[in-house]
Amino acid sequence: MVAATIPRGPRGGRLMGNMREFNSDSLGFVERCAREFGDVVPTRFLYVPALFLFHPDQVEYVLAAGSKNFIKAASLRSPFFRRLVGNGLVTSEGDFWRRQRRLAQPAFHRDRVEAYARTMVAYAGRMLGHWGDGRTLDAHEEMMALTRVVVAQTLFSADVSEDSGEIGDALGRLVRPFAAQATLKWILDNRLPTPAHLRFNRDVRKIDRFVYRLIEERRASGEDTGDLLSMLLAAQDEDGSGMSDRQLRDELMTIFLAGHETTALALTWAWYLLAQNPGAEARLAQELQGVLGGRAPTVGDMPRLRYAEWVVKESMRLYPPAWAVGRECVRECEVGGLRVTKGMQVFGFQWVIQRDPRWFADPLAFRPERWGDESISRIPRYAYFPFGGGPRLCIGNYFATMEAVLILATIARRFRLRLAPGHEVEVLPALSLRPKHGLKVRLESR
Ligand code: HEM
Numbered sequence: 001m002v003a004a005t006i007p008r009g010p011r012g013g014r015l016m017g018n019m020r021e022f023n024s025d026s027l028g029f030v031e032r033c034a035r036e037f038g039d040v041v042p043t044r045f046l047y048v049p050a051l052f053l054f055h056p057d058q059v060e061y062v063l064a065a066g067s068k069n070f071i072k073a074a075s076l077r078s079p080f081f082r083r084l085v086g087n088g089l090v091t092s093e094g095d096f097w098r099r100q101r102r103l104a105q106p107a108f109h110r111d112r113v114e115a116y117a118r119t120m121v122a123y124a125g126r127m128l129g130h131w132g133d134g135r136t137l138d139a140h141e142e143m144m145a146l147t148r149v150v151v152a153q154t155l156f157s158a159d160v161s162e163d164s165g166e167i168g169d170a171l172g173r174l175v176r177p178f179a180a181q182a183t184l185k186w187i188l189d190n191r192l193p194t195p196a197h198l199r200f201n202r203d204v205r206k207i208d209r210f211v212y213r214l215i216e217e218r219r220a221s222g223e224d225t226g227d228l229l230s231m232l233l234a235a236q237d238e239d240g241s242g243m244s245d246r247q248l249r250d251e252l253m254t255i256f257l258a259g260h261e262t263t264a265l266a267l268t269w270a271w272y273l274l275a276q277n278p279g280a281e282a283r284l285a286q287e288l289q290g291v292l293g294g295r296a297p298t299v300g301d302m303p304r305l306r307y308a309e310w311v312v313k314e315s316m317r318l319y320p321p322a323w324a325v326g327r328e329c330v331r332e333c334e335v336g337g338l339r340v341t342k343g344m345q346v347f348g349f350q351w352v353i354q355r356d357p358r359w360f361a362d363p364l365a366f367r368p369e370r371w372g373d374e375s376i377s378r379i380p381r382y383a384y385f386p387f388g389g390g391p392r393l394c395i396g397n398y399f400a401t402m403e404a405v406l407i408l409a410t411i412a413r414r415f416r417l418r419l420a421p422g423h424e425v426e427v428l429p430a431l432s433l434r435p436k437h438g439l440k441v442r443l444e445s446r
Helices: 019-024 026-037 056-065 079-085 094-108 110-115 117-128 139-156 166-181 184-191 195-221 228-234 245-276 278-292 299-304 306-318 368-372 374-378 397-412
Strands: 040-045 048-053 070-072 136-138 325-329 333-335 338-340 345-348 415-419 427-429 433-435 440-445
Touching: 026 040, 026 048, 026 427, 048 056, 056 325, 056 333, 056 345, 079 195, 079 245, 094 110, 094 228, 094 245, 110 117, 110 397, 117 139, 117 397, 136 139, 139 228, 139 245, 139 397, 166 195, 195 228, 195 245, 228 245, 245 278, 245 306, 245 397, 245 415, 245 433, 278 299, 278 306, 278 368, 278 397, 299 306, 299 397, 306 368, 306 397, 368 374, 397 415
Parallel strands: 048 345
Antiparallel strands: 040 048, 070 325, 136 440, 325 345, 333 338, 415 440, 427 433
């Protein structure tokens, strides 16, 4: 086992990955690291040593086989994150996390999730009520509004649609800094009283009040609606005590934020890629015509919507909504022949690994049908990991995949989405991978 050393750059200089460089061009920076220094790259953020991983086997070690040696990355412990999601499923650790995960799990079982399908399709249909031939709109905004309503309705039986009043707007605004500006700088500056931060704090308070009221009303009614909120409310420790309102709030907020931005992005990038690949778009339309004829999809159609599922998978390969996963080492271990010491921040990058020609032929091409090739079963398990892996695997992976396929099918059988002329699509790697200026599209009825 050798000690981690900082590799030398091509001109003999040290690779000092600093925050500014990382912040100004994160994707370019990590791509350069992989190209110039290989699969395991030690670097630093200011004084904090970090390790970048670009090989599936090393990612597998950190997320799965060696996961006991790691906790979530330090960035998740920032005051910004704490204020937003507290000690919910994404951020909690150890036995506490294990218990919470066990309690939430039934809401994400296959049977339960399939019962949400009808709601997903119904809300997608409702959205199409204001779509029309020739209209130009922002597909990213539309997908965000849709997945927001779906997650709140299916898991908390709460109505957060625009017409439900200002809570929908506040949620929309809240996710913007969460997603768009949550660079390290924004997070560190969060305590400064800038207008954006004041508005952020005001919105969090407003949503807090909404979530606490939801909890209070459900407690008071004693009704078991069979949703996630009911399950968490019914959960009790051996001593008979239930979860505190504060903990319930953290879990709801976490699920809400983790559960809609990402799915909206998977769909947004799928529209972007389909618009540029008429062959794939035509093949999707053909499948939808064959399977659905003129009707809306149901969960029973899922096994036959194979191409639609490949479109979603291939979109998440090229534009993974979670473009990196981070951990902090808590027990010394070895990764890719390097010693990793306590406190080191370790990152695996979907953005780089899922575009690596070692695992994907013609890696930058959008080829949904590659997921039907027999050879795809031979790639390493962590060559494709949009939902992470190991014990902290995304709890909503099936929920998200089903939702994305059903929404894609509901929309694509009615409309073709063309990129609006002159609209520039730029990738913004914030907490998730977003289109910086949205995705302006022109609708064409089928
Ligand atoms: C395409 C959509 C989605 C993507 C790409 C995605 C991605 C991820 C990833 C990469 C992780 C692991 C993070 C890590 O290991 O540090 C994760 C965790 C998580 N996701 Fe998702 N997610 C999606 C949809 C959802 C949905 C729909 C929900 C809930 C409704 C959800 C809830 C969660 C939760 C609660 C965790 C933390 C799980 C734990 O640590 O026990 N996600 N997600």
